[in-house]
Amino acid sequence: MNATTPPGAKAAEMSAHPQLAGRPRGRSASGGERGRRRGPTLRALTPWLFLLLPLGLLFLLTYLPAANLVYYSFTSWDGIDRTKELVGLSNYERLATDPEIYRVLLVSLYYFVGAFVQMAIALYFATLLSFQTRLANFFKGIIFFPYLINGVAIGFVFLYLFQPGGTLDLTLDALGLSRLSMQWLGDPDVVNVSLAGTSVWRYTGLNFVLFLGAIQSIPHELYEAAEIDGANRWHQFRFIIAPGIRRVVGLSFILAISGALAVFEIPYIMTGGANGSATFAIQTVKMAFTHHKVGLAAAMALVLLLIVLFVTWVQRRIFPDERVDLS
Amino acid sequence: MKQLTATSAKYVSLILAAVVSVLPLSVVLIASLKSKEEYARTGPFEAPENWLNLANFATAFTKGNMVTGFINTGIILSISLVGAILMGTMAAYALDRFAFRGRRAIYSLFLVASLIPAVIMQVATFQIIAGLGLFNTRGAAILLFTGTDVISIYIFLQFMASIPISLDEAATLDGANRWTIYWRIILPLLRPAIATVVIIKGIAIYNEFYIPFLYMPAANLGVISTSLFRFKGPYGAQWEVISAGTILVIVPTLLVFLFLQRFIYRGIVAGAVK
Numbered sequence: 041m042n043a044t045t046p047p048g049a050k051a052a053e054m055s056a057h058p059q060l061a062g063r064p065r066g067r068s069a070s071g072g073e074r075g076r077r078r079g080p081t082l083r084a085l086t087p088w089l090f091l092l093l094p095l096g097l098l099f100l101l102t103y104l105p106a107a108n109l110v111y112y113s114f115t116s117w118d119g120i121d122r123t124k125e126l127v128g129l130s131n132y133e134r135l136a137t138d139p140e141i142y143r144v145l146l147v148s149l150y151y152f153v154g155a156f157v158q159m160a161i162a163l164y165f166a167t168l169l170s171f172q173t174r175l176a177n178f179f180k181g182i183i184f185f186p187y188l189i190n191g192v193a194i195g196f197v198f199l200y201l202f203q204p205g206g207t208l209d210l211t212l213d214a215l216g217l218s219r220l221s222m223q224w225l226g227d228p229d230v231v232n233v234s235l236a237g238t239s240v241w242r243y244t245g246l247n248f249v250l251f252l253g254a255i256q257s258i259p260h261e262l263y264e265a266a267e268i269d270g271a272n273r274w275h276q277f278r279f280i281i282a283p284g285i286r287r288v289v290g291l292s293f294i295l296a297i298s299g300a301l302a303v304f305e306i307p308y309i310m311t312g313g314a315n316g317s318a319t320f321a322i323q324t325v326k327m328a329f330t331h332h333k334v335g336l337a338a339a340m341a342l343v344l345l346l347i348v349l350f351v352t353w354v355q356r357r358i359f360p361d362e363r364v365d366l367s
Numbered sequence: 368m369k370q371l372t373a374t375s376a377k378y379v380s381l382i383l384a385a386v387v388s389v390l391p392l393s394v395v396l397i398a399s400l401k402s403k404e405e406y407a408r409t410g411p412f413e414a415p416e417n418w419l420n421l422a423n424f425a426t427a428f429t430k431g432n433m434v435t436g437f438i439n440t441g442i443i444l445s446i447s448l449v450g451a452i453l454m455g456t457m458a459a460y461a462l463d464r465f466a467f468r469g470r471r472a473i474y475s476l477f478l479v480a481s482l483i484p485a486v487i488m489q490v491a492t493f494q495i496i497a498g499l500g501l502f503n504t505r506g507a508a509i510l511l512f513t514g515t516d517v518i519s520i521y522i523f524l525q526f527m528a529s530i531p532i533s534l535d536e537a538a539t540l541d542g543a544n545r546w547t548i549y550w551r552i553i554l555p556l557l558r559p560a561i562a563t564v565v566i567i568k569g570i571a572i573y574n575e576f577y578i579p580f581l582y583m584p585a586a587n588l589g590v591i592s593t594s595l596f597r598f599k600g601p602y603g604a605q606w607e608v609i610s611a612g613t614i615l616v617i618v619p620t621l622l623v624f625l626f627l628q629r630f631i632y633r634g635i636v637a638g639a640v641k
Contacts (some may be wrong), residue, residue, distance in 0.1 A: 093453075
């Protein structure tokens with residue numbers, strides 16, 4: 041649902057699940073005793089009783105709909121009709137031949153480039169703030185805070201900013217750059233840049249805090265040792281910070297791909313997908329809930345789903361569950 | 368000298384970043400404090416005549432249905448947080464304290480589920496929610512937010528690993544069953560982790576737009592996000608009222624951030640960087 045950092049960002053990072061690797065710990069004594077007392081069936085059943093509700097909800101709200109998605113994608117269902125007519129692969133054929141779909145996929149590129157910019161800015165400021173800085177907490181908070189703001193509020197803030205003759209135009213005037221003023225949201229050639237820019241404003245704080253966290257977890261002695269060896273700031277970045285955060289930066293980068301495809305909130309709230317700003321996700325839900333073509337929408341959703349899962353698989357291949365060892 | 372230039376370049380860029388962060392928000396705050404006539408007459412950077420002119424906030428609150436929005440968000444937020452914490456802690460307890468076949472597989476199921484873009488899944492989830500008769504009820508949002516997410520499970524798992532197993536064993540010797548151990552020992556000890564999850568998930572629910580937008584279109588079921596979104600129609604040209612609504616939505620987030628910064632950073636980093 042997020043623009044350039046999907047909710048999966050954190051989840052994928054967690055894939056190492058160290059807790060599970062080392063478990064279970066020595067339970068045998070008490071567990072065995074209990075087992076003899078209560079009988080082996082109940083003992084084997086106990087964890088499942090705890091998992092009953094969480095797993096039940098997981099299946100009801102994720103895996104059952106996912107299975108339905110596959111089924112719907114082979115039908116011409118409108119979402120209301122009692123019967124669902126099977127139409128084979130025709131939804132997929134239509135997707136493959138619809139130029140509109142390719143145009144919508146191209147829109148993702150703007151957000152993908154935006155994600156690059158976002159990570160570069162985040163990396164720059166995370167590096168700056170990892171060295172001694174006055175008011176470090178204040179700057180950290182101010183860079184991070186936009187990430188916490190409600191998406192609709194952000195949408196309105198930027199609709200106001202981008203108005204013709206609005207804050208942005210006046211700021212450009214004041215800087216003597218008035219020739220740069222344009223129809224920020226009205227011009228189909230510019231609208232996606234403006235929206236991707238809004239997305240960068242919203243999500244830079246997240247990358248920044250993640251990078252900063254990674255940098256700060258680098259043992260301090262390394263810098264001191266480097267300084268004794270005569271390393272300057274650039275050397276410290278190049279040989280201490282960069283290797284230390286390679287993993288989190290790499291993961292953020294790969295996740296930006298699936299994030300860019302799933303962009304929804306900012307363009308939906310600000311333009312409703314008008315002026316050529318519709319993204320793949322906007323197009324999918326419009327197909328389902330505005331045009332009542334649930335079958336086609338399901339095929340679109342599945343395509344996106346498969347791309348996201350593929351990207352995640354690639355990510356797991358490139359960044360297996362290893363930890364960068366600095367010492 | 369070189370050191371000095373580097374230092375000033377550093378602070379110049381930091382100040383620039385602060386301006387870029389704050390400027391878009393501050394012009395909205397300025398607009399929200401102007402009367403309709405004053406808004407039309409003055410530019411976005413001109414200070415309002417009366418810094419305490421709260422008329423637009425009153426309009427947004429009452430006519431703009433923001434009151435309903437805050438009430439509905441409050442109801443949904445509190446019920447789903449209790450649900451999500453019970454689900455998350457139970458799942459984490461089962462995964463952490465038991466050895467059983469399929470433990471890793473179940474963790475992977477939760478993990479994969481979190482990779483799926485939520486918005487597009489609604490194409491199919493909609494039928495489930497409608498089939499349960501929850502369309503146009505708060506139950507739709509509550510159910511969807513209660514559904515376990517891997518981030519909470521992960522935070523609970525991480526914390527649970529630091530609770531010594533000897534506590535469980537001592538309780539077992541005293542005759543406690545597994546439910547008692549979970550309810551009386553683990554759950555209370557998880558309090559710091561629960562606080563983190565409450566804040567992280569609470570902010571996410573407060574900000575969620577599409578789920579209430581799709582499942583709760585009724586006028587009296589607006590939440591914060593959808594109530595504000597509906598300003599687009601009737602107040603389309605009245606930027607001073609829209610601005611007031613926007614500020615009303617941001618202020619609670621700002622307060623939570625100012626008072627709970629530590630928890631927020633910890634929660635975000637805990638979920639992401641090990």
